[in-house]
Amino acid sequence: MLGRLNEILKNCQFLLLLTGGILYPCVVCSTGQMKRVPCASDNYPSKYEHCNASTLQGGVDCFGTYHLKGLLTCQWGRGEAKQANVTLVVRQKKVWLKNDKFCQVYKPVSNPLTDIPVFEDNLTVEVLEQVGSNCSKYNFTEHFNNLLRCGPPHRVTFRRYPANRVDVSARWSEEDTKIVASVCVRYKEVTDHHGYAHRHDDGLWQQVCCQGATCHLPGVKGSPVLQVQVACNVSDKCSQCPWGHVYTLPPELRQPPLNLHVVENKMADKGGQRIISLTWTFSEVRASFKVSVAKASGEPPEQVFTVARPPVTLLLSTSVFRVHVSAVNNVSVSPAASITLMPPHGQSSGCRPFWPHVSHLVNVTEDDDSRLSVRVHNQTSFSVLWKDDLVRKYNCFCLEWSATFGPRPTHRSYESFYEDVNNNWTLVDIPERLRAFTSYDVWLHVRDEQDTCNLKRVNNSEATYARARFYFLEGTPARAPPNFSVASATSSSLELRWSAISQEDQCGFLLGYVIYYTEDRQPERNIRVEAWRRNYTLEGLRSGTVYQVQVSGFTRVGPGNRSATLVVETQSGASLNRTVLLTISILVVLTAMLATPFLRSRAKVAFWPNIPNPEKSKSMQRLNAPTRLLLQSAADSLKLEECDAVSLLVVELRAPPAPPRRQQSARGRSAAVVEEQSAANSHDPLLAAPFSGYTSMDVIQQLMMMSGEGGRSTRATT
Numbered sequence: 054m055l056g057r058l059n060e061i062l063k064n065c066q067f068l069l070l071l072t073g074g075i076l077y078p079c080v081v082c083s084t085g086q087m088k089r090v091p092c093a094s095d096n097y098p099s100k101y102e103h104c105n106a107s108t109l110q111g112g113v114d115c116f117g118t119y120h121l122k123g124l125l126t127c128q129w130g131r132g133e134a135k136q137a138n139v140t141l142v143v144r145q146k147k148v149w150l151k152n153d154k155f156c157q158v159y160k161p162v163s164n165p166l167t168d169i170p171v172f173e174d175n176l177t178v179e180v181l182e183q184v185g186s187n188c189s190k191y192n193f194t195e196h197f198n199n200l201l202r203c204g205p206p207h208r209v210t211f212r213r214y215p216a217n218r219v220d221v222s223a224r225w226s227e228e229d230t231k232i233v234a235s236v237c238v239r240y241k242e243v244t245d246h247h248g249y250a251h252r253h254d255d256g257l258w259q260q261v262c263c264q265g266a267t268c269h270l271p272g273v274k275g276s277p278v279l280q281v282q283v284a285c286n287v288s289d290k291c292s293q294c295p296w297g298h299v300y301t302l303p304p305e306l307r308q309p310p311l312n313l314h315v316v317e318n319k320m321a322d323k324g325g326q327r328i329i330s331l332t333w334t335f336s337e338v339r340a341s342f343k344v345s346v347a348k349a350s351g352e353p354p355e356q357v358f359t360v361a362r363p364p365v366t367l368l369l370s371t372s373v374f375r376v377h378v379s380a381v382n383n384v385s386v387s388p389a390a391s392i393t394l395m396p397p398h399g400q401s402s403g404c405r406p407f408w409p410h411v412s413h414l415v416n417v418t419e420d421d422d423s424r425l426s427v428r429v430h431n432q433t434s435f436s437v438l439w440k441d442d443l444v445r446k447y448n449c450f451c452l453e454w455s456a457t458f459g460p461r462p463t464h465r466s467y468e469s470f471y472e473d474v475n476n477n478w479t480l481v482d483i484p485e486r487l488r489a490f491t492s493y494d495v496w497l498h499v500r501d502e503q504d505t506c507n508l509k510r511v512n513n514s515e516a517t518y519a520r521a522r523f524y525f526l527e528g529t530p531a532r533a534p535p536n537f538s539v540a541s542a543t544s545s546s547l548e549l550r551w552s553a554i555s556q557e558d559q560c561g562f563l564l565g566y567v568i569y570y571t572e573d574r575q576p577e578r579n580i581r582v583e584a585w586r587r588n589y590t591l592e593g594l595r596s597g598t599v600y601q602v603q604v605s606g607f608t609r610v611g612p613g614n615r616s617a618t619l620v621v622e623t624q625s626g627a628s629l630n631r632t633v634l635l636t637i638s639i640l641v642v643l644t645a646m647l648a649t650p651f652l653r654s655r656a657k658v659a660f661w662p663n664i665p666n667p668e669k670s671k672s673m674q675r676l677n678a679p680t681r682l683l684l685q686s687a688a689d690s691l692k693l694e695e696c697d698a699v700s701l702l703v704v705e706l707r708a709p710p711a712p713p714r715r716q717q718s719a720r721g722r723s724a725a726v727v728e729e730q731s732a733a734n735s736h737d738p739l740l741a742a743p744f745s746g747y748t749s750m751d752v753i754q755q756l757m758m759m760s761g762e763g764g765r766s767t768r769a770t771t
Contacts, residue, residue, distance in 0.1 A: 092157065101188060101190065103188075106191070112129065112191070113180055113191060115169075115195070116200045118203075120228045123172075124168050125200065126168070138184070139161065139181065140160040141162045141166055141179070142156065143177070144177045175196055177194040179191070198292060200293065202291070202292070203229045204294055204295060205295055212385065214305075218269065219269070221268050221281060222268075223283045224266065229285070233285045233291060235264045237284050237286050238261055238268045238270060240273075240281045242278065243279070276307070278302065281301075282299055283296070284297060302383075303383070305385045306385045307387065307388070310378050310379070310380055312332075313331070313376075316364075325499070326369065327368075327369060331376065331378070339382060340380040340382050341361050341380070342379065343357060343358070344360060344377070346367065346376050347511065348373070349374060349393065350453055351467070352451070352508055353507075359381075367512050369511070370515045371517040371520070372498065374511070375391065376391065376393075396520075424440045425518070433487070434479065434481045435483075437452060437478050442476060444473050448471055449503065450470055451506070452468050452470075452478065452498075453465050454483075455494060456488075456492065457494050488525065492522060492523075493524070494520060494521070496517055498516065500515045501515075524561060527560065528560035528608070529560060530554050530606040530613025530614065531613065537550070537616040538550050542624060543624055544624040545623065548590045549588060549602060551587060559606065561608030561609060566604055566606050566607070567581050568604050569603040569604070570601065573599060584606075602618070
């Protein structure tokens with residue numbers, strides 16, 4: 054039975070050989086690849102017997118594949134004669150013919166030579182190089198099963214992990230993937246300097262083989278630079294597994310990007326969007342960066358950018374976004390640096406400060422410009438209404454809402470919807486029930502999409518229309534205003550100061566503050582002030598009276614908890630009155646002294662006493678001679694800065710005797726007239742005239758004036 058089967062197989066091989074011998078020359082001739090003839094017809098034995106054996110550079114490499122087992126590919130290197138004509142000879146033994154060999158000659162041939170038919174396991178390949186009459190030949194003999202080749206891999210990926218772990222994954226062609234069962238990796242450490250410009254081997258190749266397409270490299274300590282090659286593991290279907298390309302693995306990225314910083318251009322906040330610029334630093338120059346941006350509400354998608362270097366500019370709405378930045382190279386990803394982009398502080402849709410208006414309807418509030426309002430139906434449902442007719446321009450919207458206070462950032466819920474008719478939307482069966490006395494914020498975002506309202510991307514995808522704040526149920530403030538104190542007290546007033554109640558403790562929209570005050574055994578009184586006030590002065594109080602003062606905040610529901618009672622006494626009015634009376638008395642006296650002539654003259658005499666009148670002095674009356682020189686010397690000796698009006702000493706001045714004069718009749722004349730005439734005849738001023746009716750200070754001033762005139766006249770005369 055076995056003999057019969059063997060005979061059938063031999064006949065089949067003969068038929069295949071015959072068919073191949075008929076069809077293959079046609080295929081070869083049609084392509085114009087080469088000329089293939091039997092060795093006998095080419096007179097090969099006698100024609101090339103004289104050729105010398107040579108060693109080709111690179112030798113001869115022939116291989117086949119498991120899925121194309123009947124075809125062989127050969128390639129070879131060049132010998133010494135670079136321009137030689139090359140002839141390829143393939144010899145195989147015909148099993149079905151005893152002592153007969155199948156031999157084919159291919160000339161001229163190109164390198165490599167493909168699709169060589171193989172019929173037997175053992176074959177001999179000869180490469181002949183001929184230049185003129187000289188030729189050389191190179192041959193090798195091999196079993197065909199040893200020529201089955203797989204690989205190298207088409208794609209290799211690497212990943213470095215902490216704890217000195219390096220994984221290598223390889224992927225082969227579709228045909229080789231079916232027969233490659235395991236992978237081999239060899240690697241060695243190299244010293245890297247200046248961006249891998251100079252490499253030095255730190256040791257020999259280390260090799261590891263693993264089942265499957267992924268292999269873990271053991272024995273890699275630290276994070277060195279590695280050179281890696283990958284090949285399949287040898288098997289009966291892959292007898293040849295050549296090493297692939299040499300890959301260089303950079304060190305593992307262990308540090309996240311540093312100094313991740315956000316610069317927000319608030320001046321560019323137009324149309325409910327803001328310009329965000331992300332910057333960071335990193336020490337590894339060969340790394341690129343992966344930036345992922347996603348909404349904190351969890352609404353997909355997460356948009357990922359790959360950039361070579363910072364900065365990254367984003368155009369975002371006023372929603373909350375989470376940003377992660379990681380450095381990446383071809384083997385590892387660094388830990389991520391993360392940041393949360395919060396909405397602009399104290400702003401709604403644009404650059405306007407947020408001050409919620411209080412509606413007269415319960416459970417309804419509006420935003421700063423009344424563009425958005427909220428009507429709460431119950432703990433799981435509320436409606437959002439907007440002022441503008443947005444459906445004319447937009448049909449895709451998104452609502453986000455969250456508690457105003459809590460962990461930062463607070464968890465946000467969202468709902469995107471399509472609306473082209475009404476300017477309102479009702480949320481039903483929200484995931485988290487609304488709590489009483491808790492403040493909530495709701496944002497309305499508009500999107501340019503028209504076909505579907507799901508977020509297609511994060512960057513430049515939506516704009517914020519408005520924000521509103523609301524309560525499911527308002528209450529009174531849970532705490533009193535902190536830091537309540539009395540800044541100052543007078544006999545009739547008290548200046549009070551306090552700090553604002555935190556928004557978490559307001560439990561409703563704060564409308565203002567209530568100040569309570571009372572005195573002993575009197576009814577309590579109160580005053581309401583605006584919510585923005587932080588101080589107030591109580592006036593019209595009684596002096597020297599003890600008052601008890603408190604303050605509290607109030608909402609629409611009513612006032613909340615009061616502060617601790619401050620006991621303070623106004624100042625007594627007696628001491629103040631005495632001070633006021635004393636001041637008034639002094640002012641009255643000064644006014645009377647300056648306004649009344651009699652009192653002014655009396656004060657002048659008291660503060661500046663008169664000196665004796667020289668006109669009535671007997672010594673001065675006997676003086677008839679000129680007295681300018683004496684007065685000049687006396688005036689020079691009197692210095693204003695050295696003069697003391699109290700201890701002023703009047704010296705009697707004596708003049709040299711005058712020549713006798715003819716007496717004139719003095720009857721009917723006064724002594725003053727006689728003196729005036731004598732003064733006029735002598736051209737000297739009268740001595741009595743400058744001093745008449747003057748105080749001591751006036752005299753000193755007059756002497757100083759005379760001294761100045763005398764000096765000027767003397768200089769003029771000189």
